[in-house]
Amino acid sequence: MASRLFEETVLPHLDAAFNYARWLTRNDSEAEDVVQDACLRAMRFFSSLREDNARAWLLTIVRNSWYSRISRRKEIAESTAGDHDRGESADDALDPEERLLQQYTIARVRAALEQLPVDFREVIVLRELEGLPYKEIAAIVSVPIGTVMSRLSRARERLMTLLTPSDSMGRLP
């Protein structure tokens, strides 16, 4: 195993790994631990990377690392609340009122995503934030493509309900 090769093939996907872990764990420091653990495993098992898709490979390991952590702690029930204290970055070019509105919207989307069951949340993150094709998502989550399709569909219905309240601020056009 060449570690330079590892740095070149795997480290470019560190953001994707962290984003995925962060949405799985809903917690910054835990996401860091998961990603670090996953990278150590990835380094150790680098020789088993047979396919050319290092991103999907790394994300699979991130997911396995996270699952082995939570099963170790028997916390599958997902009781932890995410840390919501961090300010969301809104576009600086907007005027104060628009920025406030944008921050409000981002916070609501985030809250809605974090409310989703993890099976739904992860496919939405992999699809909408990573832009992965169904085939890759299926490989990472290790379910058939048909399951990815139905989970995405149900997750979106759920989000639709969560994000379409009666007030004027978050209504979809």
Added chain:
Amino acid sequence: MSCELVERDLSAYLDRELDIDAATAIRSHLTDCVACRRLVAQREALGRLVRSAPYHSAPERLRARISASTTRSRFARRFLPLAAAATVLVSAGIGAAVMRLAPAASVAMVDQVVDGHVRSLMADHLFDVQSTDQHTVKPWFLGKVDFAPPVVDLSAIGFPLVGGRLDYLGGQPVAALVYQRQKHTINVFVSPEKSSGPTDVVRAARGFRVHHWVRDGMSFWAVSDLNDAELTQFVRALQTS
């Protein structure tokens, strides 16, 4: 095409994951159906909204920590061989007996394989991952063992894959693949093997049959209570796939 069908496939349609015929059918339905067009617009807006969710980039300190650990392992690789060479010099004096544990189909090894098989049937721990899909079973081992076990589907000849699990043989983690033949279970233990080995040796112990072979840098142990002819057929199929 009905509105219900459009609604069912809407997600995949907007993700451009439908095949061309299904997508065309939806598109032509949309030209005539105001309600579905509104639904599409709504879902597109939802997509834009969801994509505005925060993307969590890796913090610099994490990146630095990981880079540091890859550099450390590079350092280790450069200097550990020296240490290993020193160890060899020392152990050369002790004798050749510790050189390498031969992976031969020794009585002890066959015993362990049979033990592993019996344990898997008794302890209700036949699988960690239960799936008939090789594309589910194979990636499950990622990050659990440092090799990619070849997982093949032999259901076409009557030996369906039913799952996999992590097991131990000779103190080493091995991938265990589980196949079924009617009521009989076949365990296949796979682990990496650097040295060459037999193309197929057969042993019998405690009413079970054990086949062992080494191929493409992997050691295989297949064990079952299946009759000899059928187990041999299974082993041949596994070897030629």
